[in-house]
Amino acid sequence: xxxxxIAQVLNESQPGEIVNVRGWVRTRRDSxxxxxxxxxxxxxxxxxxxxxxxxxxxxxxxxxxxxxxxxVSITGEVKDSPGKGQRVELQASExxxxxxxxxxxxxxxKKGHSFEFLREIAHLRxxxxxxxAITRVRNTAATxxxxxxxxxxxxxxxxxxxxxxxxxxxxxxxxxxxxxxERIAEIQTQINYAQDFFGKxxxxxxxxxxxxxxxxxxxxxxxxxxPTFRAENxxxxxxxxxxxxxxxxxxFYELTDNMELAEAFIRHVIGAVLERCGDDMEFFNxxxxxxxxxxxxxxxxxxxxxxxxxxxxxxxxxxxQKFEYAVEWGCDLQSEHERWLTEQHFKQPVIxxxxxxxxxxxxxxxxxxxxxxxxxxxxxxxxxxxxxxxQREERLDVLEARMTECGLNPQDYxxxxxxxxxxxxxxxxxxxxxxRLIQLVTGMQNIRDCIPFHxxxxxxxx
RNA sequence: UCCCCUGUAGCUCAAUCGGUAGAGCGAGCGGCUGUUAACCGCUAGGUUCUUGGUUCGAGUCCAAGCGGGGGAGCCA
Numbered sequence: 001x002x003x004x005x006i007a008q009v010l011n012e013s014q015p016g017e018i019v020n021v022r023g024w025v026r027t028r029r030d031s032x033x034x035x036x037x038x039x040x041x042x043x044x045x046x047x048x049x050x051x052x053x054x055x056x057x058x059x060x061x062x063x064x065x066x067x068x069x070x071x072v073s074i075t076g077e078v079k080d081s082p083g084k085g086q087r088v089e090l091q092a093s094e095x096x097x098x099x100x101x102x103x104x105x106x107x108x109x110k111k112g113h114s115f116e117f118l119r120e121i122a123h124l125r126x127x128x129x130x131x132x133a134i135t136r137v138r139n140t141a142a143t144x145x146x147x148x149x150x151x152x153x154x155x156x157x158x159x160x161x162x163x164x165x166x167x168x169x170x171x172x173x174x175x176x177x178x179x180x181x182e183r184i185a186e187i188q189t190q191i192n193y194a195q196d197f198f199g200k201x202x203x204x205x206x207x208x209x210x211x212x213x214x215x216x217x218x219x220x221x222x223x224x225x226x227p228t229f230r231a232e233n234x235x236x237x238x239x240x241x242x243x244x245x246x247x248x249x250x251x252f253y254e255l256t257d258n259m260e261l262a263e264a265f266i267r268h269v270i271g272a273v274l275e276r277c278g279d280d281m282e283f284f285n286x287x288x289x290x291x292x293x294x295x296x297x298x299x300x301x302x303x304x305x306x307x308x309x310x311x312x313x314x315x316x317x318x319x320x321q322k323f324e325y326a327v328e329w330g331c332d333l334q335s336e337h338e339r340w341l342t343e344q345h346f347k348q349p350v351i352x353x354x355x356x357x358x359x360x361x362x363x364x365x366x367x368x369x370x371x372x373x374x375x376x377x378x379x380x381x382x383x384x385x386x387x388x389x390x391q392r393e394e395r396l397d398v399l400e401a402r403m404t405e406c407g408l409n410p411q412d413y414x415x416x417x418x419x420x421x422x423x424x425x426x427x428x429x430x431x432x433x434x435x436r437l438i439q440l441v442t443g444m445q446n447i448r449d450c451i452p453f454h455x456x457x458x459x460x461x462x
Numbered sequence: 463u464c465c466c467c468u469g470u471a472g473c474u475c476a477a478u479c480g481g482u483a484g485a486g487c488g489a490g491c492g493g494c495u496g497u498u499a500a501c502c503g504c505u506a507g508g509u510u511c512u513u514g515g516u517u518c519g520a521g522u523c524c525a526a527g528c529g530g531g532g533g534a535g536c537c538a
Binding site (some may be wrong): 027029030031032033035036037039048050052068080081082083084085086103104105106107109110111112113114116118119120172207226228230232233234235236237238239240323324332334335383384385386387388392414431432433434435436446458461 | 463464472473474475488489493494495496497498499500529530531532533534535536537538
């Protein structure tokens with residue numbers, strides 16, 4: 001008999017239907033009247049299915065093995081539920097324990113666990129309410145991202161994970177090598193990357209942007225969505241060593257177009273999650289962050305604030321607020337400044353733009369004032385910087401001058417410069433940290449709980 | 463990388479001034495019950511992160527190490 005997913009049973013099945021469901025036991029409540037209630041979850045939705053198993057069901061003699069975490073298969077009739085809390089329940093006719101989960105050793109209990117503890121058992125945590133919900137929200141968000149771009153005619157480009165661009169302007173990189181490091185250490189010789197697999201030093205990518213620009217400047221609007229790696233020794237609730245980034249890149253877009261796209265993009269993804277993950281979002285709002293639904297509705301219903309960096313600095317200076325770090329034009333804004341803008345002052349997402357060029361990378365387009373570049377950051381309450389982007393410098397001479405200014409050799413980026421040498425066009429793009437988006441959407445405090453298997457300094461189990 | 467906090471039962475925590483370890487939940491057993499974070503009773507469960515030091519005596523004080531958390535920086 002074909003397995004029916006529990007989501008379908010709960011939402012669509014009518015009394016009288018015979019179905020087979022399979023999943024994992026969340027709880028069992030025994031009655032001495034020779035029957036038991038099982039709550040079975042198969043991950044297809046937040047709610048579990050209540051199954052009634054009595055002595056008429058084959059396999060009832062093994063009901064004691066159906067402890068929390070055991071896997072079961074149940075065939076039975078869908079019935080109207082006389083109890084509270086569910087529309088229908090399943091009256092078992094055939095009951096089978098597929099795999100036991102001895103109660104004295106199975107780590108997950110019928111009670112809530114701390115997220116710190118669950119991180120130590122990341123192979124079992126998707127069986128919990130919270131991580132099941134995160135998994136479904138993540139899936140819906142990822143799907144909505146592709147929908148958003150596909151419906152606008154963007155191409156999904158798979159950019160390389162391994163790169164030999166030594167300095168892409170962002171953070172420390174992980175080296176990729178097949179050299180025998182132990183041997184090299186033993187004989188205490190220098191590392192010669194010419195002998196390495198790629199014939200030069202290679203790393204894991206910190207961004208697909210430069211490659212995405214190649215396709216934007218040839219086939220048009222495109223985006224990447226893939227893993228990204230930063231070897232920074234940062235230990236915060238907002239950083240991962242391996243995370244997923246979405247990077248659209250559009251020819252003929254100026255900064256304003258870029259901001260409009262970023263705003264529509266976030267709004268679409270959040271709208272999709274609100275629409276399709278109702279039970280999961282209800283759970284996050286009740287148990288994780290009581291303001292998360294209000295925050296998200298506020299984002300979908302109101303325009304983002306757009307504010308030039310210079311005006312933001314003025315606002316901060318006039319705020320009367322005491323900051324640990326003083327605000328001054330030319331300085332990068334600190335977390336406390338961003339939080340004041342999004343959480344205290346505007347209470348909604350803010351797009352800051354036109355930053356001083358001295359604090360931004362070489363590829364951002366210089367403004368005529370000679371002081372600022374066409375950069376934009378989308379800041380959201382609680383999570384902070386969720387998108388960073390810019391209009392790209394399309395003028396070869398200006399780009400080369402900026403590279404030199406930033407201590408880079410234009411020749412190392414010869415192919416990037418070629419895009420400006422041949423048929424250059426104004427273009428723009430941005431990068432969104434996918435796990436930060438999940439943080440925003442779920443209200444989860446720690447980004448390590450927003451990715452199936454987190455990689456952070458000193459931790460890459462599972 | 464820096465600052466602060468923290469490590470005790472399966473989990474979450476308590477243990478006064480340094481005096482030989484306790485609760486709730488979970489688990490096992492029994493009772494009760496169309497139950498649903500069920501309820502009631504009983505029972506079991508500990509190398510107090512590691513190493514060293516101070517002391518008659520260390521969960522408690524000191525040092526180092528390892529792990530966890532929060533904040534900062536860097537960033538997405």
